[in-house]
Amino acid sequence: MPQITIRSFARFRQLFGEMNTVSVPEGTSVLGALLAFAKTQKDGMDELFAGGKLGSHIILMYNRERIDSDDAKTIHTADGDEIVIYPPVSGG
Amino acid sequence: MPQITIRSFARFRQLFGEMNTVSVPEGTSVLGALLAFAKTQKDGMDELFAGGKLGSHIILMYNRERIDSDDAKTIHTADGDEIVIYPPVSGG
Amino acid sequence: MVLALQKEDIDIGALISASRTNNDGAQIVFIGCVRDDGNMDALEIEAFVPVAEKDLADIAAEAMERFSLNSVDIVHRYGRLALGETIVVILVGAGHRPEAYEGSRFIIEKLKEKVPIWKQELSGNARGEWVH
């Protein structure tokens, strides 16, 4: 099955570690891959999903481009893809 | 007669020199002292007075305090007083 | 134009000199510092460096264009920073001061909104709150 890398920053890195991979069926959406990932992690569902919906505070990148949460269910992943998740930023 | 020092900056310094003194009768107003001064200088009247009125662009200090042009005729000078005149500032 | 994420401290005087040209009537330097809010004795700054670098370049280009700036330099630090240390320096040069002030403010607001950098409070060896 295709391997998707999930990269996490800040609070999510502390909870899940920086780099993870998840194996998902061919053609799984970004949302589907995140759901599969969340289920492998302690507190993953609580942290990332609320009532089955991706948390609105989570910022997503797909292959190094930011994507809108709403598009996570329509973008289909392929082997070697990278999804990045992070909480709101606070630099400066 | 009382001696009043007239100190000029920037354009007025170039025209009149930095330090001048003018002798005026006891009790002469700041305006009167400036008028007496202007008459002693080439171009003094043209530069400082317009139709007998002190030019509105001229900034005045009397003994190191800024004064309003309108008050120049009501403040009475005494021997040793200093009047400073300068054009609009442009620092920074 | 210097755009960098780095662990090392920033030589602000050198940045200012290097950026200055005869077209600058005004330079504005914004410096973000580690402020003592009473709950911590250091900050740990985390950055997603390659993305942050690209974002800084995009923000700098947008600011140059929108505010007719002569130059933009942005240097942001990451790693552990003690109280009072410099976190970020944003330097803009412009012909006139209104553009310089507005351009500077635009850059820091965009940076705080968008660039993947995070701050966590540290107290001794204990990790505290993520700053928001």
Add this chain to the structure above:
Amino acid sequence: MVLALQKEDIDIGALISASRTNNDGAQIVFIGCVRDDGNMDALEIEAFVPVAEKDLADIAAEAMERFSLNSVDIVHRYGRLALGETIVVILVGAGHRPEAYEGSRFIIEKLKEKVPIWKQELSGNARGEWVH
């Protein structure tokens, strides 16, 4: 707090370091520079020094109060300055950036409105326009 009129160049990096405390979340530095407007190769800056010093102190005190600033430093040069040289440095420190930006802008606007300092363009040995 440094408030000065001087002929010598200004060590901006040293000013920034000296002013910084752990209460500063933001420092803003405004630097006015001799810009090449095509008509001149230098500026002669004239100041009525004792009055200008007093005015800078008054403006700094008013800005500290109005914008809750931690610190204000203002150094303005006079004498002959070549293209690209520093004319004035205004440094403010504050807990948060909005006050720092607003306080900085307040100070430069007040300085330009009130403080007895004048600029004349020089071209070779010829004296040109007084800048307004």
